[in-house]
Amino acid sequence: MTSPTNPEVLPLLTAWEPSRPRLTWYGDDGERVELSGRVLRNWVVKAANLLVAECDAGPGTAVRLDLPAHWRLLVWALAVRAAGAEVLLGDDGGDPVVVVTDHPERWSGGAVEVVAVPLPALARAWPGDLPAGALDGAADLMGQPDEPMFAASGPAGARTTGAPGARVLLEAHDPAALLERAWACWREDGSVVVATPREDDAVATIREQEGAVAEDPLRGR
Template sequence: MTSSAQFVAHTLASLMNEPGKPRLTWYGADYERIELSGAVLNNWINKTTNLLVEEFDAEASIEFALDLPAHWRLIVWTLATLRSGATAHIGPSTSSDVAALITDRPSDKQAPEIVAVSLHALARRFDGELPAGAIDAASAVMTYSDGLGFVSITDETQTALAFPTESISYADLPQWAANTPAASGGRVLIRCNSESPQQLLPLLHNVLGIYSAGGSVIIMGAAAAAEITDDSERFQRIVESERVDTVIELG
């Protein structure tokens, strides 16, 4: 039986059970579609984890603020933070103790360390103004190894995910992930119907449930959801072409 301390590592390792299988699919504005297989998603998570460890000494007691919208990159940065054993504050953090603020809007943020994340599909650098000393994630992440480097042993007593209304410890993470309908696995489409930050908790809740059950995630961002609001036929074509088993509506 997998212990709570091993839950994240075990869940992410399961992505490689079928490395060519789609695990994370994103629908964005203007018909944008990105698909990451288990192997590719695993590489992204490993690279990002390595950055967090090598740049910020990520481990238990280290905290990161993830100020990102409902997007496939939020999934990668959250899973990487969890793999490092650190705490992920989802949304703008009120804590002064965060090791870094990870955001797609660095120009209007103040923090000791800032990591700028581009939301563009194939971005090689951040397209915008960067504060002095900020790390450009688009270029920096790619310099790290596809293989996971050193990570500390997970401390089950530490907070894994901190939301404005709820916090989940590493000890409680397995049961929390299992306590969602999405934990049945399969191909699950999560449709985000607004830009509300309140969607981030159920989004990540369902994603962890899906992956812990060996399933695949399809995320439809708010822009894509708005584009097909009055086009039920197009939405149905997506559901059929992606072989969706379950649709979850957020917002």
């Protein structure tokens, strides 16, 4: 999997035109979330700050993302890389030091730091009780600063002045494939629209509404 590396993430997000949509999510039950470049950067920085300050994450730290193909997966994957840590997905080997998950009970009682992430867009805190020692990846995240509280390597990015990249429609199947395709689009100054799997006519409607000009080549494989 082609993954973002620490020197690239924050410079790229900082160089983006801040008001342009960069991540749009169509979930089940009509859920729609849209993050501009500025808002996506803020989410990523807050999540990276939490990982660094509360979990001692940094270069070489293995962080497992036990999350489905979802917009929150993309935010946390960028945050892990921004902090210089290593993303583990699916069957990736390695022993994680930190686990970011929407099922914290899977990891309770272990020796890893657990960050519990609720998936609903409007969630501002984990619903219900958390396992002992687990962090709330919604409430604890929102209390973090909007600027990096860690040493972010890499040169400052220059704002793109050329034609914007494609707005790409991606279906949320496999987490690793979603991250790879989204990052490839963002590196070309693009924007992604991510939708949970649905019928062809519904996909076509979303593509037309969002002005998506490129289709996900992985669709249907």
